[in-house]
Amino acid sequence: MRNLFILAFLVFFFQLQAQNQQLVQKAIDHIAQKSGEWQLQKADYSDLVLSSMATSEKGITYIYLNQSYQGIPVRNAMSTIVLDAKGKVVSDAHNFISGIAEKVNTLTPVVLPEKAILHAGGHLGASFRGQPIAKGRSEKGQLLFSFPELTKSDISAELKLEKTGNSLSLVWNLQLDMVGSADYWDMNIDAVTGEFVSKHNYTTYCTHHHGAFDKHEKCEIGTFRKINRQATAVNKLLHTQQSAAASYTVYAIPVESPNHGDRSIAFDDAYPAASPFGWHDTDGVQGAEFTITRGNNVHAYQDKNDDDNPDGTDTNGGDNLKFDFPMDLTQDPRQSADAAVTNLFYMVNMMHDVSAQLGFTEEFGNFQQKNYSGKADGGDYVLAQAFDGISLHESGQTNPSKINNANFSTPSDGFNGRMQMKGVRCLLMHLKALKALFLNTEARNSVCLSLPETNPQLQVKWQL
Ligand SMILES: [Ca+2]
Numbered sequence: 001m002r003n004l005f006i007l008a009f010l011v012f013f014f015q016l017q018a019q020n021q022q023l024v025q026k027a028i029d030h031i032a033q034k035s036g037e038w039q040l041q042k043a044d045y046s047d048l049v050l051s052s053m054a055t056s057e058k059g060i061t062y063i064y065l066n067q068s069y070q071g072i073p074v075r076n077a078m079s080t081i082v083l084d085a086k087g088k089v090v091s092d093a094h095n096f097i098s099g100i101a102e103k104v105n106t107l108t109p110v111v112l113p114e115k116a117i118l119h120a121g122g123h124l125g126a127s128f129r130g131q132p133i134a135k136g137r138s139e140k141g142q143l144l145f146s147f148p149e150l151t152k153s154d155i156s157a158e159l160k161l162e163k164t165g166n167s168l169s170l171v172w173n174l175q176l177d178m179v180g181s182a183d184y185w186d187m188n189i190d191a192v193t194g195e196f197v198s199k200h201n202y203t204t205y206c207t208h209h210h211g212a213f214d215k216h217e218k219c220e221i222g223t224f225r226k227i228n229r230q231a232t233a234v235n236k237l238l239h240t241q242q243s244a245a246a247s248y249t250v251y252a253i254p255v256e257s258p259n260h261g262d263r264s265i266a267f268d269d270a271y272p273a274a275s276p277f278g279w280h281d282t283d284g285v286q287g288a289e290f291t292i293t294r295g296n297n298v299h300a301y302q303d304k305n306d307d308d309n310p311d312g313t314d315t316n317g318g319d320n321l322k323f324d325f326p327m328d329l330t331q332d333p334r335q336s337a338d339a340a341v342t343n344l345f346y347m348v349n350m351m352h353d354v355s356a357q358l359g360f361t362e363e364f365g366n367f368q369q370k371n372y373s374g375k376a377d378g379g380d381y382v383l384a385q386a387f388d389g390i391s392l393h394e395s396g397q398t399n400p401s402k403i404n405n406a407n408f409s410t411p412s413d414g415f416n417g418r419m420q421m422k423g424v425r426c427l428l429m430h431l432k433a434l435k436a437l438f439l440n441t442e443a444r445n446s447v448c449l450s451l452p453e454t455n456p457q458l459q460v461k462w463q464l
């Protein structure tokens, strides 16, 4: 029986593979048909590389093809071909470069990748004494280098063609997860001259602006209601299922923050289609692998010294997965650390599950330890860090970026997302008290400075 099952599975697998190949070929044929209209020459589309493909629940297939020349990919030169459930092309788009053969400067690098890394470090103003050490190749074939003076993780290097003016330059494309900051650079160094060509930061920073913590109800209420409807529908579905109910005492969606409402108990809010084994699974078999704030989508933990590793104070819900911890908004938030980490774990999981409903699934490159479908890359759950770098800030070892801030690094599929939540400096005061304080700037400053340095839940309303 088991052999029959394996045989059936293999037949199905190879049928699926053949079907996918057919669809990719259809996409390539479509591009060839369009070549005249798109002003492409044969060399412009004769060496296309499948970047990714994914099929939605409704059977719509999205195929992404990367233009390349003699095996070297052209950066950001992509074509998206969409086919319906019957395999008919229903949409196309491209930003291919025409006349590629005449525009390529060379296919042979002059500068070694180690040198390119040193040039990249120089461009960023970094100081170092050593050299990058070669570590072989990644699963996808990129060269890997260790250089802890410059980056936290291995640097990957790959030859690519980059558009510069009206020509294509051979570059070393480098992935640099920087030491000493949250920056995660995707950088291109000219493989002939060693000069800097371009860079893009995978890290998004969020600095609190004036009035950031207002209840923007007029513009947000529609979104909240929509999310709330979805969450209610999900809850109804969930609570008809027989799964061990984890529970989290949190500011549950649509409550955004303490300014927007109270905490409540969220019961096992995992959305089945997005997190079918709950939020504490990593192996795709019923039962939690972790009783701490860790699972397939996120590991939430404290990182007060900003070494990106857990501080060793796990937030643990026990065998019942009951995450119910006290929170005192009048005290330094670190005294309510378990409640804060639980809230972070809940919120990142909700972001994962809700965005999956909107199409950001494992097949389309989301953040998960294990991809239950087997499609696209796993091993890239979010590392959500609470109180990030707060100890460094207090001991004066770091710059103001460790306070009143947050950032999220989102490298390519297969690499962990990294969310760093900083502390917020001042406390929420009663409106009347603040109005009184605002009459006297000196008093306002002294009150702000005398309060605990950090509190992510409480903020001053300066704009009175
Ligand atoms: Ca499990």
Ligand SMILES: [Ca+2]
Pocket: 303, 306, 307, 308, 309, 385, 388, 389, 420
């Ligand atoms: Ca960190």
Ligand SMILES: [Ca+2]
Pocket: 362, 365, 366, 367, 368, 376, 377, 378, 379, 380, 413, 414
């Ligand atoms: Ca992924």
